[in-house]
Amino acid sequence: xxxxERIPHIEDFVRQFFAHDSSGHDSWHCFRVRDLAVKIAAQYxxxxxxxxxxxxxxxxxxxxxxxxxxxxxxxxxELLSTCGFDKSEVAEIISIIDNVSFQGAGxxxxxxxxxxxxxxxxxxxxxxxxxxxxxxFAYGGSKKRQIFDPVQRPVIHASFEEYKKSDGPTxxxxxxxxxxxxxxxxxxxxxxxxxxxxxxxxxFLEHFFGxxxxxx
Numbered sequence: 001x002x003x004x005e006r007i008p009h010i011e012d013f014v015r016q017f018f019a020h021d022s023s024g025h026d027s028w029h030c031f032r033v034r035d036l037a038v039k040i041a042a043q044y045x046x047x048x049x050x051x052x053x054x055x056x057x058x059x060x061x062x063x064x065x066x067x068x069x070x071x072x073x074x075x076x077x078e079l080l081s082t083c084g085f086d087k088s089e090v091a092e093i094i095s096i097i098d099n100v101s102f103q104g105a106g107x108x109x110x111x112x113x114x115x116x117x118x119x120x121x122x123x124x125x126x127x128x129x130x131x132x133x134x135x136x137f138a139y140g141g142s143k144k145r146q147i148f149d150p151v152q153r154p155v156i157h158a159s160f161e162e163y164k165k166s167d168g169p170t171x172x173x174x175x176x177x178x179x180x181x182x183x184x185x186x187x188x189x190x191x192x193x194x195x196x197x198x199x200x201x202x203x204f205l206e207h208f209f210g211x212x213x214x215x216x
Contacts, residue, residue, distance in 0.1 A: 003049070006083045010056050013079055017060060023142040024135030025059050029126060033058060036122035040189045046115050050089065053080075054096040054119045061094075062101055063164060073098075102127075104163030105156045105180055112186075121190035124181045129197025132178060133204055140170030147171060148212065174205060 001009065011031070018027040037055035041048050057079075059065050061072040073094060080090045096116040100123055103109075112120060126132065140147070146169040154175035157163035166176065182198040185191045 001082065001084050006049075007052065007056075009083060010053055010079065014056050014060075017075075018065075021065075022138065023064070024138035025062070025065055029135065030056050030059060032126050032131070033119070033122045036125050036193075037119050040118045040121060040187055040193075041115075043189050044114060044118070044187070046118065050092060050096075051115045051118050054093050054100075054115065055122055057093065058097045058100045058119055058123055061097055064101075102163075102177055102181075103160040104158065105176055106158040107160060107163070109184065109186075117186035118190075121185050121187050124185060125190060125193055125197065128178050128181055128194065129200050132197065133201060136173055136178065137170055140173070143167070145170050148208075171205075171208070174201060 014030050015027045018025065018030065021027075034052055034055040037051050038048065041051040057076055060076055061069050063069065066072040076094060076097070077090055080093060085093070092113070092115070096112060096119055099110040099112055099116060100120045102124070109120070127135065137147070145167060148171040149169045152168055152172065154172040155162075155166065155168065157166060157176065163176075168176070178201060179198070182191070182194040185194050
């Protein structure tokens with residue numbers, strides 16, 4: 001398969017894999033993350049093909065998307081091998097997509113290559129701002145979570161296992177993850193892009209609580 005054929009082939013795989021998602025982790029999310037990653041990567045001397053393909057595939061093996069990670073990884077390996085990538089390139093892409101996800105406010109980010117850091121930053125950018133807000137409520141709804149409960153306070157999860165078990169109201173997620181992402185970007189380009197999106201979320205929360213407390 002030629003280099004020009006790889007991206008469309010992988011895009012088709014992503015469309016099919018996420019065809020029935022309604023949690024905010026659909027193929028459009030993957031394409032937005034790809035576009036963000038490509039934009040960031042343009043400012044650095046990196047393997048831009050590895051960045052683009054890792055961004056497109058970053059959620060295929062994610063714990064939120066599959067109950068059988070081993071099978072999902074096998075699908076990615078088969079796909080990449082079909083596209084003509086060698087074993088070292090496949091291993092690099094698998095390493096990136098295996099370490100992109102946020103794992104709790106009290107946990108440290110795993111080490112990644114600059115290519116992996118760019119993909120992680122792009123994924124985090126799509127988790128904040130106007131689209132991030134929309135995705136957060138889509139995910140909460142898909143998990144039958146309340147919008148807000150004044151009694152249930154946000155939790156700074158100390159481990160990945162604790163974070164995975166979280167089932168708090170959607171508003172809590174802003175304080176448990178989204179508002180923390182601006183300061184956990186790796187690249188200068190992403191940090192700059194995150195500023196406006198972060199401010200938009202703060203303004204949204206200000207309006208939300210103002211409307212919630214309308215009787216006060």
